[in-house]
Amino acid sequence: MSTLTQANDHDHDHKPTGLKRWFFSTNHKDIGTLYLIFALTMFFVGGSMAMIIRAELFQPGLQFVDPQFYNSMVTVHALIMIFGAVMPAGVGLANWMIPLMIGAPDMALPRMNNMSFWILPFAFALLISTLFMEGGGPAGGWTMYPPLVLQTGAAFPFLILAVHFLGISSIMGAINIIVTVFNMRAPGMTLMKMPLFVWTWVITSFLLVASLPVLAGGVTMLLTDKYFGTSFFNAAGGGDPVLFQHIFWFFGHPEVYILALPAFGIVSQIIPAFARKPLFGYASMVYATASIAILSFFVWAHHMFTVGLPVKGELFFMYATMLIAVPTGVKVFNWMATMWKGSMTFETPMLFSIAFVILFTIGGFSGLMLGITPVDFQYHDTYFVVAHFHYVLLTGAVFALMGAVYYWLPKWTGYMYDEKLGQIHFWLSTITANILFFPQHFLGLAGMPRRIPDYNVQFADFNMISSIGGFAYGISQLLFVYIVIKCVLGGKKAKALSWEGAKGLEWTVPSPAPHHTFETPPKLTKAMLEH
Amino acid sequence: MRNKSKIKRTTLSLVFFTVLMFGFGYALVPLYDVFCKLTGINGKTQRVVELENQQSHPSDRWVKVRFDANINGDLPWTLKPKVRNIKVQPGKFYEATYIVHNNFSGDVVGQAVPSVSPSVASLYFMKSECFCFVNQLLKAGETQEMLVRFEVDKDLPEGVEDITLSYTFFRVNPDNS
Structure with a gap:
C-alpha cells in the first residue's frame, strides 16, 4: 500500500511551522483543517444563538431578550449556520479529501484556496460586529426581504458586505473544486470512476457558481435601493418588492441543495464501507444528483406560494417541486439497497449515516407537504417550516458532516477516535435532536408562527419539550469537541486502511496522511477504483 | 502541477x-x-392612445369599476375618489376623479402607482390619461382634482364583473424642501 506514497518518508521536509504554516498555507490538507475548525467554531457561535432562542421560547411571554434582539438572533443564527458552519465544513472536507480521492497532489489553485478560506473570518467579524451596533444586528430574517430589511440600522451595509464576502469565498472555493476535478485526476480515474463524494461536490460547485452571483446581484440592488436612490424593489419608483423574493429564491433553492448534496456524497461513501458492499446503482446516483441540481433552478417560487402568484404559476412550481422527490427517492432506495444483505457493522460514522437516511427522509416528506400549494397556505411561515428545514439541515446535513468527521478522523490524525464515546455522542445527538425538532411539527400544524419571541399559551408544552431537547442537544455537542481533541492527541494507532470495508484512494496513503501525497500520480489498479 | x-x-x-x-x-x-x-400578473394597467372609432361600438355588457385610494406612510396627503364605483360598458371611455389634499405646510411631490385586480383584468384595463403618468406637485395645503381616463377592453373575459382600480401615492421628494 505505502508504495504509492513516496512522500511519506520526508513527511517533515516541507512543512512550514508555527503561525506561518496556518496563515500562508497553500496545502490542501492544512486549509481543509482550517475550514473544519472554523466551521466547528461557527457551529458553536450559531448554536449559542439557538440556545438564546430556545431559552426565550421556553415559556410564553417575554423572558430574557427583547423582541428586536430575538429577531436578530434568528437572522444571524441562520446566516452563521448556513454560511459559517455547514458550507465551510463541506468545503473543508472537499479540500481534505478530493485530492486524496482522485490522486492529485493538491488543489489546482492553491493560492486562491488560501484566500477563499481567509475571507471567511473577516466576513463573519463584519456580520457578528453588527450585533453591537446602534440599532442592533440585522433582524429581518436571513432572507433579507425588502422593505423590512431596508429598515435595518447601521448594520445594513455590514450585512450586505458580509454576504458579498461569503459569496466570493464560496465561489472561489467552488471554482477551485471544479478545476481540480476536471484537470488533476490521476490517469485512469475517469469521471464515472470517481467516488460519489467527488461527484456531489462537482455538482454542488456548479450550483454555487450559478446561484451565488445572482444573490450578489440581488443584495447589491438592496444596497443601491437604500443608499443610491434606485428603485429595484421600491414601488414608489416603479419597482416591486416581490421581485427580490424571486431573485433571492432563485439563489435560495439551489442553496439548500448546496448544503444537502455534499451530505449525500458523504453517506454514499460511508454506507458501502460499513455494509461491505459496493454502492448500489452508482450511475443512477450520479444522474439523480445531477437532475436534483438542474431541477433546483426551476422550483424557487414554492417558497413564495402566498405572495399572490397566478394559479398556473403555483401549479407549475408545485409539480416541479414534486418532481424532485423522484431523484431523491432514487438515492434513498439506493442507500437502502446498498445496506440490504450487507455485512453491516455499526460504528459511529455508519450510525450517523443511517440516522441521516431516516431523518433526512422525514424532512423530505415534510418538504413534500409544504410543496403542495393549497396546504402551504396553512403551513407558510409556521413552525412546520422550521421543523422541516431543521430535519433536512441538522439531522440531515450536519449529521452527515459529523459522520464524515468520524469516518475520516483516523486518516487525518493517525489515531482511532474513542468508539464508545462516539456512539454515546451519536445517541445523545439523535435523541435530543428529535426531542428538539419533532414537536415543532405539531406547533406548526397548530398555527404557531415563526420568528416571533412570544406565543399563545396553548403552545407552551411543546415549546418547553423542544427547548429541553435543544439545551440537551447543545450540551451533547461539547462531547464531540472532546472526542475530536482526544483523537488528535492520541489513541489507538490507525492503519492506512482504517476501516475494513472502506474503498478508495484515500485509504492507500498512510494514516495520518503525510503533508504531501500523490506528488507523482498513483498507478491505479482495478481494485482501487471499486466503489 | x-x-x-x-x-x-x-x-x-x-x-x-x-x-x-x-x-x-x-x-x-x-x-x-x-x-x-x-x-398581467402584477396588476399593471395598460396605456393606450385614444382612438375615436373605438368609442363607436361599445359592447352591451356592463361591468362595475371600483375606485380605491391608499397613501404610503411617508406622504402627508389625503386621497379619495369622488365616486366609489361606476358601471361601465367595455369599449367606451370613461373619466374618474380623485380628490387629493396636501395636509403639510410645504410643497410635496408624490407619485401614484396603480394596480388592478383581479389581475386578469389588468390586461384589458386601458388608460389614455392618468395622473399617475407623471409626478404630482401639491403646494402647502392645496387641494386638487386628479383625472384618470380609461376604457375597459371589449375582449374582457367573461366572468369578470367587478374590477378594482387602486392607487397608492408615494412620496417622491425625501424631505420638506
Whole structure:
C-alpha cells in the first residue's frame, strides 16, 4: 500500500511551522483543517444563538431578550449556520479529501484556496460586529426581504458586505473544486470512476457558481435601493418588492441543495464501507444528483406560494417541486439497497449515516407537504417550516458532516477516535435532536408562527419539550469537541486502511496522511477504483 | 502541477460564467417586468392612445369599476375618489376623479402607482390619461382634482364583473424642501 506514497518518508521536509504554516498555507490538507475548525467554531457561535432562542421560547411571554434582539438572533443564527458552519465544513472536507480521492497532489489553485478560506473570518467579524451596533444586528430574517430589511440600522451595509464576502469565498472555493476535478485526476480515474463524494461536490460547485452571483446581484440592488436612490424593489419608483423574493429564491433553492448534496456524497461513501458492499446503482446516483441540481433552478417560487402568484404559476412550481422527490427517492432506495444483505457493522460514522437516511427522509416528506400549494397556505411561515428545514439541515446535513468527521478522523490524525464515546455522542445527538425538532411539527400544524419571541399559551408544552431537547442537544455537542481533541492527541494507532470495508484512494496513503501525497500520480489498479 | 494551460482555461471560463450569472441577476429585473406585462400578473394597467372609432361600438355588457385610494406612510396627503364605483360598458371611455389634499405646510411631490385586480383584468384595463403618468406637485395645503381616463377592453373575459382600480401615492421628494 505505502508504495504509492513516496512522500511519506520526508513527511517533515516541507512543512512550514508555527503561525506561518496556518496563515500562508497553500496545502490542501492544512486549509481543509482550517475550514473544519472554523466551521466547528461557527457551529458553536450559531448554536449559542439557538440556545438564546430556545431559552426565550421556553415559556410564553417575554423572558430574557427583547423582541428586536430575538429577531436578530434568528437572522444571524441562520446566516452563521448556513454560511459559517455547514458550507465551510463541506468545503473543508472537499479540500481534505478530493485530492486524496482522485490522486492529485493538491488543489489546482492553491493560492486562491488560501484566500477563499481567509475571507471567511473577516466576513463573519463584519456580520457578528453588527450585533453591537446602534440599532442592533440585522433582524429581518436571513432572507433579507425588502422593505423590512431596508429598515435595518447601521448594520445594513455590514450585512450586505458580509454576504458579498461569503459569496466570493464560496465561489472561489467552488471554482477551485471544479478545476481540480476536471484537470488533476490521476490517469485512469475517469469521471464515472470517481467516488460519489467527488461527484456531489462537482455538482454542488456548479450550483454555487450559478446561484451565488445572482444573490450578489440581488443584495447589491438592496444596497443601491437604500443608499443610491434606485428603485429595484421600491414601488414608489416603479419597482416591486416581490421581485427580490424571486431573485433571492432563485439563489435560495439551489442553496439548500448546496448544503444537502455534499451530505449525500458523504453517506454514499460511508454506507458501502460499513455494509461491505459496493454502492448500489452508482450511475443512477450520479444522474439523480445531477437532475436534483438542474431541477433546483426551476422550483424557487414554492417558497413564495402566498405572495399572490397566478394559479398556473403555483401549479407549475408545485409539480416541479414534486418532481424532485423522484431523484431523491432514487438515492434513498439506493442507500437502502446498498445496506440490504450487507455485512453491516455499526460504528459511529455508519450510525450517523443511517440516522441521516431516516431523518433526512422525514424532512423530505415534510418538504413534500409544504410543496403542495393549497396546504402551504396553512403551513407558510409556521413552525412546520422550521421543523422541516431543521430535519433536512441538522439531522440531515450536519449529521452527515459529523459522520464524515468520524469516518475520516483516523486518516487525518493517525489515531482511532474513542468508539464508545462516539456512539454515546451519536445517541445523545439523535435523541435530543428529535426531542428538539419533532414537536415543532405539531406547533406548526397548530398555527404557531415563526420568528416571533412570544406565543399563545396553548403552545407552551411543546415549546418547553423542544427547548429541553435543544439545551440537551447543545450540551451533547461539547462531547464531540472532546472526542475530536482526544483523537488528535492520541489513541489507538490507525492503519492506512482504517476501516475494513472502506474503498478508495484515500485509504492507500498512510494514516495520518503525510503533508504531501500523490506528488507523482498513483498507478491505479482495478481494485482501487471499486466503489 | 499538471496541465497548467488547461487549468487556466477552465478557471477563466468559470470566472466568466460567474460574471455572466451576476449579470443574469440584473437581467431578471427587466425580464420580470416583461413577464408581468405579458401576463398581467402584477396588476399593471395598460396605456393606450385614444382612438375615436373605438368609442363607436361599445359592447352591451356592463361591468362595475371600483375606485380605491391608499397613501404610503411617508406622504402627508389625503386621497379619495369622488365616486366609489361606476358601471361601465367595455369599449367606451370613461373619466374618474380623485380628490387629493396636501395636509403639510410645504410643497410635496408624490407619485401614484396603480394596480388592478383581479389581475386578469389588468390586461384589458386601458388608460389614455392618468395622473399617475407623471409626478404630482401639491403646494402647502392645496387641494386638487386628479383625472384618470380609461376604457375597459371589449375582449374582457367573461366572468369578470367587478374590477378594482387602486392607487397608492408615494412620496417622491425625501424631505420638506
